[in-house]
Amino acid sequence: MLLAQTAVRNVGIVIFAIIIIGLIVYLFFNLLDSKGEGGAEIELAANRKPYFDDDILETRKLDLSLMSGLFLLSVIGIALPLYWLGEPGRHEGLVENTIELNTERGAESFEESCSSCHGGGGAGGEIAFAITEAGTGNFIASVDWVAPSLTSLLTRFDEDEVTHTLNFGRNGVMPAWGAPGGGPLTTQQLEIIITYLRSVQRDGAAVQAAVFDGLVEGARAEMISRDADLSAELAELEFGVQVARQSGLADQIEEAASELGAFQARTGELFPNDELAAWVEEISDPGHEEYLTYGELLFTNRADAGAYGCARCHTAGWSFDGANDFDLAGNPLTTIVDEDGNEVAGYNQGGGWFGPNLTGGSTLSQFPRADQQIGFIEVGSTDGGQYGAAGQGSGQMPGFGERIDSALVEIDEFGNELERVWPASLTEDQITAIVAYERSQ
Ligand code: HEC
Ligand code: HEC
Known part of the structure; x- marks a missing residue:
């Protein structure tokens, strides 16, 4: 149970790390994007920049958005039930973990005060x-x-x-x-x-x-x-x-x-x-x-x-x-x-x-x-x-x-x-x- 508990925690840490790294990468490219621009505001305003044409928008761009949506949904769909499945184990793990910790700490106080x-x-x-x-x-x-x-x-x-x-x-x-x-x-x-x-x-x-x-x-x-x-x-x-x-x-x-x-x-x-x-x-x-x-x-x-x-x-x-x-x-x-x-x-x-x-x-x-x-x-x-x-x-x-x-x-x-x-x-x-x-x- 202790193992299950640490495994779940490790997965959590990895996901958290991926999110943070993703965020940094996003901010980095965003910053790059905003640089190197010169010229009149009228040409550079976001809504004035030329965007993808309809072909790309309806195929590659659309597929990409749909695929990433589907991917996120399946992550949530699998991760949530998995999380709930692990819940009783986590609870038992916590109880066992507490007993184990208290036994160790008790051993120390015993050596100090009683032995x-x-x-x-x-x-x-x-x-x-x-x-x-x-x-x-x-x-x-x-x-x-x-x-x-x-x-x-x-x-x-x-x-x-x-x-x-x-x-x-x-x-x-x-x-x-x-x-x-x-x-x-x-x-x-x-x-x-x-x-x-x-x-x-x-x-x-x-x-x-x-x-x-x-x-x-x-x-x-x-x-x-x-x-x-x-x-x-x-x-x-x-x-x-x-x-x-x-x-x-x-x-x-x-x-x-x-x-x-x-x-x-x-x-x-x-x-x-x-x-x-x-x-x-x-x-x-x-x-x-x-x-x-x-x-x-x-x-x-x-x-x-x-x-x-x-x-x-x-x-x-x-x-x-x-x-x-x-x-x-x-x-x-x-x-x-x-x-x-x-x-x-x-x-x-x-x-x-x-x-x-x-x-x-x-x-x-x-x-x-x-x-x-x-x-x-x-x-x-x-x-x-x-x-x-x-x-x-x-x-x-x-x-x-x-x-x-x-x-x-x-x-x-x-x-x-x-x-x-x-x-x-x-x-x-x-x-x-x-x-x-x-x-x-
Ligand atoms: C200064 C020595 C000393 C220390 C330190 C000490 N004890 Fe004792 N303990 C005794 C003695 C002597 C007895 C028996 C008393 C008697 O004869 O009535 C006893 C009795 C006991 C008893 C009753 C046991 C029985 O079977 O009747 C318990 C329980 C106990 N001690 C636990 C502890 C714990 C736990 C600690 C540490 C927090 C501790 N003791 C620290 C000397 C000590
Ligand atoms: C840790 C101390 C301790 C030990 C060891 C102990 N006793 Fe006692 N005993 C007591 C106390 C104290 C009482 C009084 C009742 C109470 O205070 O709960 C008692 C009461 C009794 C009584 C009732 C006596 C009366 O007239 O009320 C008997 C019989 C007795 N013990 C037998 C034994 C026997 C036999 C053993 C060993 C197998 C034993 N005891 C070990 C502490 C102890």
Whole structure:
């Protein structure tokens, strides 16, 4: 369609050029004609000049005028219908052209405003953030906060919900970009960025592969945590990284990071990917005694900076690895109380943060039956919409099932209108496992 559009434009330009050249030639000869005349006005007046005789007038001259008239008529007769025939194509070409242009322009603004935190192409990243004391604003620690991948964003949120997040930012970490939140970008600039984001959304297979990679990584962390020696060693190395960072000395930072890297390489060999993958498959069976661990791995999935998990919104401190980050006094930024009543580094998993507390039976009273809870997690909340027994949505709880966007209609090769379907982030089996885990907490 774009081709059709430029072809029509080119023909237009050629015709225009021919007309202009013709005009110049006409003016030139006209001017020549008017020169070189001398003598009395009475002989030179236009109506006194001898003209063609009748023979020529009735044959050559007449034929020429008729022929040129006919020629012009046929040009108009062919060009006009052709023009109208091209009209729908031009219209579609314009729409496609606009989308293409906006995608390009959106890519530029994304690189400029978003990629420093969300990674190139929205692949996910992290950002240095200062944790301060509520009330006093005193510095507590500098942490790396994950900025989720945006390559499956449009399956979890509709475009109005995304616009809301862009307008107002999120939790003081993600800045406000739109004018309503005091940000620098106009509504149109935000729309253009969202048009670009459509072009980086992954297909269902890629999303599922990423989810599974995250489960394997989570399984390795789980194996380390079950081994007292390894987990003590890891805690020490993580502490070393924090101390080195606070010292600000490049040598120390590098050394601490390389020690942690060596530990990761060693545990990578100790717990190889294929074995972990097989274990994840095994515990995904609802009859397996570790089925709830499978649900927890899905809940805390770190793949693509937490995009497919729940912990980043429902667990305080998870986004900056708060159980392994330390304040200036060397205390972990998040602590829980163990069986012996001691405070130790850890998360109150699902204990609530940006999203509500899901533990202590709260989801059981919100959703008396598991299938109601599964249904809610599949579609997420809407702004102002009621859910469960007494839930009031803000539109910020994502929907993890497939999402159909009827505003993004595409025409297929047979001329049928197709609504845009964004593939699910999590399968129904995966959501069922998460719900079983949540309801046990
Ligand atoms: C300074 C770093 C930073 C910049 C710049 C930034 N973001 Fe974010 N963004 C974040 C963080 C961090 C989060 C997660 C916040 C949280 O944990 O609640 C986030 C969350 C989001 C979310 C919600 C995603 C989800 O799945 O919940 C969207 C959408 C988003 N950002 C889009 C953008 C776009 C588009 C831009 C550029 C206009 C942008 N961000 C620029 C840091 C940033
Ligand atoms: C981007 C942040 C975010 C993520 C990620 C997220 N949630 Fe939520 N969730 C919320 C918010 C916010 C609410 C409260 C409802 C609202 O404001 O719309 C909520 C509400 C809920 C509720 C209802 C709780 C109640 O008592 O009202 C459940 C259950 C829930 N989320 C489960 C999940 C599960 C399971 C996942 C992961 C598959 C998840 N959430 C991921 C933000 C999030």
